[in-house]
Amino acid sequence: MASATIDTSALRHNLRQVRARAQGSRVMAVVKANAYGHGLVPVARALARADAFAVARVEEGLALRRAGIEQPIVLLEGVFDAEQREAAAAFRFDLVVHTAEQIELLRAAAPASFKVWLKIDTGMNRLGFDPADVVAARAALAALAGVRGPVHSFTHLAGADEPAHGATAAQLACFDAATRGLPGERSLANSAALLNVPTALADWVRPGLLLYGASPLRGAVGADHGLRPAMTLRSQVIAVKRIAPGARVGYGGAWVASRPTTLAIAAIGYGDGYPRSVSGDAAVLLRGRRLPLAGRVSMDMLAIDATDLDPAVRVGESVVLWGPELPVETVAAAAGAIPYELLCGISQRVAVEGR
Numbered sequence: 001m002a003s004a005t006i007d008t009s010a011l012r013h014n015l016r017q018v019r020a021r022a023q024g025s026r027v028m029a030v031v032k033a034n035a036y037g038h039g040l041v042p043v044a045r046a047l048a049r050a051d052a053f054a055v056a057r058v059e060e061g062l063a064l065r066r067a068g069i070e071q072p073i074v075l076l077e078g079v080f081d082a083e084q085r086e087a088a089a090a091f092r093f094d095l096v097v098h099t100a101e102q103i104e105l106l107r108a109a110a111p112a113s114f115k116v117w118l119k120i121d122t123g124m125n126r127l128g129f130d131p132a133d134v135v136a137a138r139a140a141l142a143a144l145a146g147v148r149g150p151v152h153s154f155t156h157l158a159g160a161d162e163p164a165h166g167a168t169a170a171q172l173a174c175f176d177a178a179t180r181g182l183p184g185e186r187s188l189a190n191s192a193a194l195l196n197v198p199t200a201l202a203d204w205v206r207p208g209l210l211l212y213g214a215s216p217l218r219g220a221v222g223a224d225h226g227l228r229p230a231m232t233l234r235s236q237v238i239a240v241k242r243i244a245p246g247a248r249v250g251y252g253g254a255w256v257a258s259r260p261t262t263l264a265i266a267a268i269g270y271g272d273g274y275p276r277s278v279s280g281d282a283a284v285l286l287r288g289r290r291l292p293l294a295g296r297v298s299m300d301m302l303a304i305d306a307t308d309l310d311p312a313v314r315v316g317e318s319v320v321l322w323g324p325e326l327p328v329e330t331v332a333a334a335a336g337a338i339p340y341e342l343l344c345g346i347s348q349r350v351a352v353e354g355r
């Protein structure tokens, strides 16, 4: 019943907006986690003008190749065993290499199998080589027959979404010092850096969220950056109820009617990926009008206070949970979450359809 409609023209629009901001840098479209819930293969097809795609898992790359996607595909975390290495070689994936173990694994790769991005940990302390080890790691990689062309340089910024975050300048300086004068391409910028850190654009930018039309910046929405939300999440009213003042609604009876109330029960809940943690000020759209939720979100349903709708709400009416008229960023804020979580959190039960 719940469905997510993906506006493929919005995806293409957002890619054009990203290109305009990228100032000539090539665009590696990040489509991991089922393209942030939007559908991996349909999104890659819609973004056919991207210069490359980036995924987190080998299986995601395989799904793209099997669907006939021909652009370079970068495995953001690389490969972890011989089977993955062989699959990556057979399907022409580019690799991020971030550990000494991964360099060892590449010793057995067939000649010229891989374009390699060496990931440098410039301060996020998640993945990557210590800057002091970059020269040795590059030399080790350059000596391997399995590595094709120069070794390329890659890092990830921890705080680009906060313009005043001191870490960004330190990370940029660290990356610059670790890679100065070295051959190969460079890539640092995620969506937030595309918006906030023009000095990080380098050879390749790696946007995810912006392509889907949402903003990584707190308090902002995609439209503020000229973007169009690609996903509309919808469901239907499956029951209408009239309750008296004082009646309690939902688990724990946490919501109490303060007036004669008309409830619309919509068939969507946390089992579909709508966040249970939304606070009282969360809203949905019914007939284009923002209406508040009543009580806790259940697994399969939620209740809407539809008292003010005239004519009265009816079974079968469509409810929008987020979309261009109700930004996912707003829903995420009401849930104490970030838009990434909500988009990626769409469950298997939700039919994702392009248009």
Ligand SMILES: Cc1ncc(COP(=O)(O)O)c(C=O)c1O
Pocket: 030, 076, 156, 189, 190, 191, 192, 206, 207, 208, 209, 210, 216
């Ligand atoms: C290494 C790397 N680059 C780029 C991105 C894209 O991030 P965003 O969606 O914020 O643009 C991600 C996503 O988490 C990532 O892990």
